[in-house]
Amino acid sequence: MEPVRTCVGCRSRAPRSSLLRVVAQESELVVDSSAALPGRGAWLHPVDECLDLALKRRAFGRALRVEGPLGTAAIRSQIMRTG
Template identity: 40%
Template sequence: MSKKHVPIRSCVVCRTRRPKHELVRIVRRPDGRVELDPEQKKPGRGAYLCPQPSCWKLKAVIPRLQRALRTELDAEARAALAAWTERMQRATPADAGT
């Protein structure tokens, strides 16, 4: 019996390669809107971010996402990313081992 193929994607910030289901997808929809795609099923051009807090620092994320998605992020998309970043930071204990 053969093993099932697991798609591998790279984080646009740190370039770490991981299985697709471990990453968060951000998509530029066909109508041009940029939004989060946690289910990874929306149509459009996608970019992936890993769950590491360092990859969600907006100063680093925004330029790389704009390049990967080939579009400018509007205020609504930036606000959604900021909200998702806050949610990720609350879910992950900061400096748990330190």
């Protein structure tokens, strides 16, 4: 049975393979495609709607336990490529 994670955007549960793992590195959100980068990770559906919801709710800061603004350029470009 595949592990299940919760999307920080829409808050729905989904298999880990259908979500992107996102970590914060130096105040920038980075997609962790290998799920091996150190630190806390947040899971997100690879669609603009979930990213926008997560940013609106400020879910990344809470899930990753970081303060201050986080850059989203890298994650947005990754979603554009996959979507």
